[in-house]
Amino acid sequence: MPVRTFVPFSAADDIVTANQTTVTLGLWSNDTGSLTAFYSSSDQVTGNSGKYYFDIYNKATTDATSEVQFAVAYGHMDGGGSPTLIQNEQSTLATQATYLQYKNILLGPTDDMFTFGTHQSAHIYIINIERARLREQFDPGNWLLKLSGSNGLFTFIDDSGQTLSAKSATAKSGRVFNIVSGSLTGVSGSTIGASQSIQGGTFGLVYPDVGILVLNPDAIVPTVGFYSASGTYSGCATASGQNFYQSTDAVNVGRPFAPYTGSLTGNYSEQYNHAGLIRSIVRGSEFNARSAETISSTHYFVRLRNKDFNYSNNPTFYNNTNGQILTDEFVLDPHVYVTTIGLYNDNSELLAVAKVSSPLEKTFDKEALVRVRLDF
């Protein structure tokens, strides 16, 4: 028998490639599936990015372990909620830039506006899942968002279960689903309470592949009951309205304001209209979701045949000076224990390594088959 430590794989018999497994996990940090507390950073209010979006954290930002979970933005096709250049030549037209940015990402080249059912909306709320949370895709059919307003607490899901005729066990290819009011129970995996509002079409759209939820303010606001902005310009930029980022006091008593898109007077301030949705989310206190990721695996079948691998180079197995096996019983009946499997290329370069959970006994009377799974 040839002396050997390396055994070639048979490509036909020992290697199984292109095994694809979809793995779902809780969407939020530490694979948590439910987010019930929402925090933002006061720095964003004073910073330039706050005009466009606010990051939502899982913990107070003073906690070093806090992480961004998602961002909330507001866009208006004509720039409502942001000062015009006439009003403020320093204005960056934040809401218009946001609307057009998402239109460019999510809609076709011939689509001018987001359409919810038959309702075309000039403005949108956006919930954008943080990339690190999303992994590969947002798992449709397995999320819910609760929004609270003056009309009560509403639960929003998507209609992928009905669209696909079955609850999506994992993310499907595909694309975009309507956001509906309902619950994650029922024959199809979910039950639709209302697919659209009377006032303004469906509630929104979810794009699972990019992790973006686009909410329709014309449906959400009257259904949930956002409060109308009042005053000359009083969306969420009023003194009291700016408290939205605090989690302990004003947020919980603060009202979710409807977007203010009217004519700005006075200081021509940004309206931070996305703050209204954040308040409603905070009051709703529940955002459950999963991420989905497709993992490609290759399986290598390592065959430890009876005649192979029965001796060891372990220094406790033999005398390193004269080579004699130290345990007399091992001369005719060697027992060795496999702990580690190395996968090599033709140049004997170690490319991957696997460990068994406990030492695997190998003798001339024993064979073993070990399936080594390598994920990419």
Next chain:
Amino acid sequence: MGYLNNSTVTVDAILTKKGRELLSKGQSQFNITQYAVADDEVDYTLYNTAHPLGTNYYGSAIENMPVLEASPDETQVMRYKLVSLDRGTKEIPTLSFGYDAINLNYNDSINVSPSTTNGLQSAGYTAIIYDGTIATLATGTPLPSGVTTPFFGAQSAVSANAVVVQGLSFGLAAKSLTVTRTTQLTIVNNLTGATKTVTVTVNAKPTTA
């Protein structure tokens, strides 16, 4: 009548640093073609042939020990490979190169010519010096044409200051040091997996008055 156990042990592998490096260059560069097994962590002095419960328990101390997770550093895993030899073998091929320890002064250089019992050296050897900043390690006699069995791959694949070369013999030369330092030199037979490690000490360069 019981059920036959048809289970297959399934384990998850991780990429080594070399594996990640090759994978980053493209799938075609990452081509697993062979395997080896090792018994790292096992101490065979735990195999107790005097166990009071008899032969079934000789290896119980080993079989029940927990195994550590795999390390991605290819210099730290697969240290003691299992080898296929004929039944009845009484001696494991051993490797020697004439030194149990190496002590070098400034400007010293030595030739290291490993040999393996039974002459099993056709595939050559891999030499690893774990701190290449204190001594230069180079191939003396290269591998015969057609033999390509680098053990750990290119130097860039191993950690920190380790240097890896292959050949039938090697040259080791001291570098200029201000303080005496030590490291280890490991030589591995590419065919049998036989390994020998010695301590290398490089003395500080004498100061001139």
